[in-house]
Amino acid sequence: MYPLFTTGMIDNNQNLLYGLIIGILFGIVLERTGFGSSKHIAPIFYFKNLKVSQTIVSAIVTCSTLIVIASYNGWLDYNQVFIPDTYIWPYLVGGILFGGSMVMSGWCPGTAVVGFASGKIDAAVFLLGLLCGMWFYFDIYDSIEAFANSGYLGRFTIHDLIGGDIYTSSYIVTVLLGAFLAIFMNTMKSIRDKKEKQ
Amino acid sequence: MNGKDGYWHPLISGIILGFVLFISFMVAGQGMGASGAFARISAQLTYLYDSAFVDNLYASKYLFNGNALANWTVVEIFGIFLGGYLSAMFAGRIKQGIDKADNYPTYKRLFFAFLGGFIMAGATRLARGCTSGQALDGAATFSVGSWIFMLAAFGTGFIVAPLFKKQWGI
Numbered sequence: 001m002y003p004l005f006t007t008g009m010i011d012n013n014q015n016l017l018y019g020l021i022i023g024i025l026f027g028i029v030l031e032r033t034g035f036g037s038s039k040h041i042a043p044i045f046y047f048k049n050l051k052v053s054q055t056i057v058s059a060i061v062t063c064s065t066l067i068v069i070a071s072y073n074g075w076l077d078y079n080q081v082f083i084p085d086t087y088i089w090p091y092l093v094g095g096i097l098f099g100g101s102m103v104m105s106g107w108c109p110g111t112a113v114v115g116f117a118s119g120k121i122d123a124a125v126f127l128l129g130l131l132c133g134m135w136f137y138f139d140i141y142d143s144i145e146a147f148a149n150s151g152y153l154g155r156f157t158i159h160d161l162i163g164g165d166i167y168t169s170s171y172i173v174t175v176l177l178g179a180f181l182a183i184f185m186n187t188m189k190s191i192r193d194k195k196e197k198q
Numbered sequence: 199m200n201g202k203d204g205y206w207h208p209l210i211s212g213i214i215l216g217f218v219l220f221i222s223f224m225v226a227g228q229g230m231g232a233s234g235a236f237a238r239i240s241a242q243l244t245y246l247y248d249s250a251f252v253d254n255l256y257a258s259k260y261l262f263n264g265n266a267l268a269n270w271t272v273v274e275i276f277g278i279f280l281g282g283y284l285s286a287m288f289a290g291r292i293k294q295g296i297d298k299a300d301n302y303p304t305y306k307r308l309f310f311a312f313l314g315g316f317i318m319a320g321a322t323r324l325a326r327g328c329t330s331g332q333a334l335d336g337a338a339t340f341s342v343g344s345w346i347f348m349l350a351a352f353g354t355g356f357i358v359a360p361l362f363k364k365q366w367g368i
Binding site for chain 1: 203205206208210211212213214216217218220221222223224225226227228229230232235236237239240241243244251255257270271274275277279280281282283284285286292295296297298307308310311312314315316318319320323325327328329331332333334335336337338339340341342344347348349350352353354358359361362363368
């Protein structure tokens with residue numbers, strides 16, 4: 001029965017070793033897709049290329065489908081899979097700040113590690129800013145603690161919200177993300193391409 | 199598998215990434231993360247200079263046993279560095295430089311890189327994760343919170359993007 005670690009099939013050290021291997025694979029995929037350079041990341045916000053959205057959508061649809069298949073067959077205990085708890089207001093504000101700082105810096109924490117490994121100085125400076133910002137957050141945390149824990153809903157999934165089960169959620173996620181990519185992003189890109197030709 | 203520009207097609211990358219993420223859930227019971235590792239590194243560095251930091255309201259949950267770095271995400275982020283380095287090396291893509299438009303001033307680009315990192319740190323603590331730990335992992339496991347985060351992040355990104363257009367020469 002999976003997950004191996006939470007069901008006690010492997011111990012903590014084995015889990016860390018697998019974590020290292022999973023990280024290596026993650027790093028390889030990010031680098032091979034071009035995310036070791038913010039020049040391949042920033043264009044998504046101008047609908048110039050769709051690499052970021054294509055990768056994210058295809059990864060989410062693939063993984064969620066595999067999770068559904070694995071739980072249907074009784075291989076994976078979905079209830080033992082870690083899902084971050086939902087906190088409505090801090091997620092909204094955190095998301096807004098995240099989006100702004102992603103456009104400003106051209107990086108996010110994972111891609112910046114690959115950028116740093118590829119020799120990008122802006123990635124190194126970004127990571128330094130990230131470390132300093134973490135320290136700043138720790139320092140001011142007692143004054144924002146109440147807000148940071150507001151709108152708490154616990155482990156809250158799409159099928160908890162609208163009813164149904166993980167099949168309902170999987171269907172909705174696949175349709176919404178597919179439509180987002182095939183309709184919204186592609187339309188915005190072709191509008192942009194047309195403008196550029198003029 | 200490589201496209202014209204020497205990179206994998208993003209849809210194929212995404213499928214491979216989805217499999218890696220699935221393996222991560224099957225083995226560790228959690229998906230990949232990134233920002234949490236930097237929170238831990240920052241807490242550990244501060245602790246080395248000031249051991250009273252162990253009582254910090256937020257960082258105490260990392261430092262309770264004196265070592266914030268003995269953690270799955272920290273080991274995994276080291277793997278990301280290693281995998282990224284090896285991949286870039288074999289592709290001949292390791293090159294010191296700064297990603298920006300040619301005519302954009304270097305000091306401005308580095309200032310925005312630093313400030314962006316600084317702001318993003320707090321953003322990831324409020325949102326309990328970043329593009330990996332929150333957007334990817336949460337959306338793949340049907341969390342509602344991840345959708346709030348993703349819509350807010352990408353919505354804001356599209357809105358403020360024109361302000362930073364010159365940086366990329368787009």
